[in-house]
Amino acid sequence: MNLQTLNLIAYVWLGIAILVHFTMFFITAPFGRHTSEKWGPMINNKIGWVLMEFPSLGIMLYFLLFGTYSFNSFVWILFGLWIFHYTNRTFIYPMRIKATPKKMPLFIVINGIFFNLMNAGLNGYYLSELAPKNDYALNWLNTPQFILGLILFITGLAINWKADTILINLRKPGETGYKIPQGFLFKYISSPNLFGEIIEWSGFALMAWNLPAFTFLAWTFANLVPRAKNHHDWYLNTFSNYPKERKIVFPFIF
Numbered sequence: 001m002n003l004q005t006l007n008l009i010a011y012v013w014l015g016i017a018i019l020v021h022f023t024m025f026f027i028t029a030p031f032g033r034h035t036s037e038k039w040g041p042m043i044n045n046k047i048g049w050v051l052m053e054f055p056s057l058g059i060m061l062y063f064l065l066f067g068t069y070s071f072n073s074f075v076w077i078l079f080g081l082w083i084f085h086y087t088n089r090t091f092i093y094p095m096r097i098k099a100t101p102k103k104m105p106l107f108i109v110i111n112g113i114f115f116n117l118m119n120a121g122l123n124g125y126y127l128s129e130l131a132p133k134n135d136y137a138l139n140w141l142n143t144p145q146f147i148l149g150l151i152l153f154i155t156g157l158a159i160n161w162k163a164d165t166i167l168i169n170l171r172k173p174g175e176t177g178y179k180i181p182q183g184f185l186f187k188y189i190s191s192p193n194l195f196g197e198i199i200e201w202s203g204f205a206l207m208a209w210n211l212p213a214f215t216f217l218a219w220t221f222a223n224l225v226p227r228a229k230n231h232h233d234w235y236l237n238t239f240s241n242y243p244k245e246r247k248i249v250f251p252f253i254f
């Protein structure tokens with residue numbers, strides 16, 4: 001595939017992200033607290049997470065190890081960061097979430113697999129086959145774009161992990177219900193884990209500075225902002241004492 005074809009696919013994929021973004025304010029993605037049997041056959045929650053996230057990890061590992069130019073520049077750093085994030089999301093996160101009788105629709109898993117095939121496919125192929133090698137040469141490591149991007153990536157990752165940890169630990173062994181999370185960024189927003197994930201992929205896009213990385217950031221934003229709104233509305237409807245001053249996902253803004 002040449003660059004023109006990849007760009008065309010990325011622009012179409014970006015257009016779909018915009019449509020999905022607005023649709024998701026009206027149709028809540030049915031997993032986690034919003035899970036529903038109305039969406040067809042169901043699958044164990046933990047297995048669902050592994051199945052839907054593995055393609056992203058597997059594809060990026062494949063392009064890192066077998067791609068033509070993966071080690072001809074410092075582009076392997078971008079692969080490494082992606083693989084680090086998705087090792088957690090694919091294997092560690094599902095092991096850590098508390099086992100509840102909850103299931104997720106197979107429909108969500110299939111959507112997740114397609115989302116990950118497209119995003120990892122576009123990013124992996126671009127980085128290992130098409131990116132100009134001087135974009136990720138030694139001097140790239142000294143650019144403000146790389147340094148700021150890396151700081152944002154690590155900060156976002158830390159926020160995402162810490163917030164996920166607080167949420168996971170709200171349940172004592174055997175508990176299945178929900179509580180109001182307190183402390184850390186929960187003082188300001190309902191979904192610091194989703195905020196952290198958006199910051200993380202903003203950092204990645206800044207570092208990588210290419211169309212597939214910005215397309216992935218757009219998809220992350222498109223998915224997670226409406227999901228955070230769904231979570232926030234759910235908290236307000238579920239807990240009469242939910243702190244009214246909390247924003248949805250961006251502290252002091254939204």
Ligand SMILES: NC(=O)c1ccc[n+]([C@@H]2O[C@H](COP(=O)([O-])OP(=O)(O)OC[C@H]3O[C@@H](n4cnc5c(N)ncnc54)[C@H](OP(=O)(O)O)[C@@H]3O)[C@@H](O)[C@H]2O)c1
Nearest residue numbers: 032033097164167168170177178179181193194197220223
């Ligand atoms: N890149 C992307 O596009 C994308 C898309 C989706 C998710 N993600 C990431 O995947 C992770 C999970 O996302 P999510 O929206 O499913 O997160 P979430 O609803 O906040 O749930 C995270 C975990 O904490 C539990 N939990 C949440 N709130 C709780 C509460 N108030 N009381 C007790 N337990 C609670 C959930 O249990 P239940 O499952 O039982 O609700 C789940 O195990 C996040 O880190 C997110 O950033 C990324």
